[in-house]
Amino acid sequence: MTTTRTAPALETAKRVAAQVTDPEMPMLTLADLGVLRDVAVEDDAVTVTITPTYSGCPAMATMRDDLVHRLLDHGFDDVRVRVALTPAWSSDWISERGRQALRDHGLSAPGPAPAAGGPVPLTLRPTRRDLACPRCGSSATAVTSEFGPTACKAMYRCEDCLEPFEHVKEI
Amino acid sequence: MTDHDNAYEGLLGGDDSQWAFGTDFEDPLAGVDTTIADGVDPAGLAAYCLMLGDDALVYSHRLSQWASNAPDLEDDIALANIALDLLGQARLLLARAAAADPTVVPVLPEGSPVPAEDALAFFRDEAGFRNVRLVEPEDADFGVTVARLLLFSTYRLALLERLRSSNDTVLAAIATKGVKEVAYHRDYAARWFLTLAQGTDESRRRLLAGLAVVWPLRAELFETHPVEATAAEEAFGVDPAVVADEVDLLLEQVLSVSGVERPDVRPTGPLGRGAGRDGRHTEAMGRMLAEMQVVARAHPQGRW
Secondary structure, eight states: OHHHHHHHHHHHHHHHHHHOBOSSOTTSBHHHHTOEEEEEEETTEEEEEEOOSSTTOTHHHHHHHHHHHHHHHTTOSEEEEEEOOSSOOOGGGSOHHHHHHHHHTTEEOOOOOOOOSSOOOOOOSOOOOOOOOTTTOOSOEEEEESOOSSTTEEEEEETTTOOEEEEEOOO | OOOTTOTTTTTSSOOTTOOOSOOOOOOTTTTOOOOOOTTOOHHHHHHHHHHHHHHHHHHHHHHHTTTTTSSSHHHHHHHHHHHHHHHHHHHHHHHHHHHHOGGGSOOOOTTOOOOHHHHHHHSSOGGGOOOOGGGOSOOOSHHHHHHHHHHHHHHHHHHHHHHTTOSSHHHHHHHHHHHHHHHHHHHHHHHHHHHHHTSOHHHHHHHHHHHHHHGGGSGGGGSOOHHHHHHHHTTSSOOGGGGHHHHHHHHHHHHHHHTOOOOOOOOOOOOSSOOGGGTOOOHHHHHHHHHHHHHHHHOTTOOO
């Protein structure tokens, strides 16, 4: 009988958790970012599983608090957030809707992540990426820094419209 | 109701759905299975995690000292990002050490809210740290920073690549994520190395001076400590001697493209009975720890 009682609760919990947004990139939900790994309900207790994008991502604590508070606001009394370290987050997990949301807000979405496993080759030249300026669509872009305002972004400049923009890195 | 005219409303107290100034998210391994594999000695696993964690922690602090001081804004942000990645790795590794063997965690006054990994970072004395001495010297110049980051990230990436197949699932997961991060650190360092070496006479002079500062501390990275030997035997860790050739080959690649000769300097010998992995550190370490730990030690009951 537990299933019939918790099934609607599970649907609600999943819906509420999926709508929580990333604190640094609020145009993305945690589901679109691929950080939300699982939502489970058992005996009225909700367990949400999230995974960090980068080891030191300071947004993890905020994400966790936002999930707890949103679920508490929707009537769940017992909310736990677990961390999953495996499999490691990949930018490939950003949904198509998330990619569109990034572009709509002037950010460049990541290309395919490099294959995992084996030794990582050393690159002495800036990483070549096939990007389009999210403002004017020009493909004449130049990287200004592989590191940006958050752990997951690189900085670019459009050579045509001259506007700087952020690119979500491939990992 | 939130009073939108008052920026302080909701920051202190207020209703339960408001938060600011930190959270109570204290366990970075919440919900992670920290069971230890058969045949692995928990004390050995903890000691090994402290070594890798302390390398990352101490170096992270050094790199963070560039914040607002780097040559330009992009590099300020880059170095802060690298420091943050390493701090994240350190936090997970120290938490892993504490979960494997709680006796490594310094005992704090009754009722202290300090989590285990913070107790390890802020309440151990110098002799309790297990980092290699390479991460200790001050970054007196950007040339030192670039040379050291190249050595450190090449070494750490080689270790983490192998640690991905550790029989400790937590260590393997930390390494898998770390590889992706440190690959970016190494590329950043290698490109700056080449740029400084082939830039102006002044940039080249300062890079060579920086390389001479850190090169003597390179040999220590590949000396097998008994803890590391056991780690390799029990298949949860890596004997650093195994990666020496590979690291050397990668460094040679950068040096030759940059037209830089290996410095003709003698390796720094051990201090008394041992080196960094034994808790024997250079003079710079004590000053750095004093700065890093002073606030936490002054307020062992503090909530942040």
